[in-house]
Amino acid sequence: MGFFDKVKEQAEKAKVQAQDLKGKVGDKVDEVQSKRKADELLDDLGRFLYAERTGRTLPGADSEIERIVQELKALEDDGTAILPPTPSSEAAPEPAAEPAPAPTPAPPAAAPETPA
Numbered sequence: 001m002g003f004f005d006k007v008k009e010q011a012e013k014a015k016v017q018a019q020d021l022k023g024k025v026g027d028k029v030d031e032v033q034s035k036r037k038a039d040e041l042l043d044d045l046g047r048f049l050y051a052e053r054t055g056r057t058l059p060g061a062d063s064e065i066e067r068i069v070q071e072l073k074a075l076e077d078d079g080t081a082i083l084p085p086t087p088s089s090e091a092a093p094e095p096a097a098e099p100a101p102a103p104t105p106a107p108p109a110a111a112p113e114t115p116a
Contacts, residue, residue, distance in 0.1 A: 034075055038072060044068055045072075
């Protein structure tokens with residue numbers, strides 16, 4: 001194997017490694033961009049909710065909320081985590097039983113009569 005063959009082989013290896021790295025970095029960049037987009041959409045959704053809860057509903061809020069929810073669903077379908085994972089049902093605490101009714105208080109005892 002000649003010198004130029006070795007150089008060519010090393011260049012091919014470097015090219016494959018660079019493509020692998022580019023793919024990994026590209027995936028991470030896409031992931032970060034999707035997460036940032038989700039955060040921005042959630043911020044917008046929070047503003048609409050805040051305005052509604054404080055009696056200052058914005059015009060066109062319903063259509064904007066629907067658009068935001070659809071975008072968030074699309075991001076979630078593509079693998080972006082929108083909400084934190086929920087604990088498994090095994091780790092969930094048992095639902096509390098309904099409290100027992102409070103005992104009915106006894107009628108007040110008659111006070112003994114005292115001479116005047």
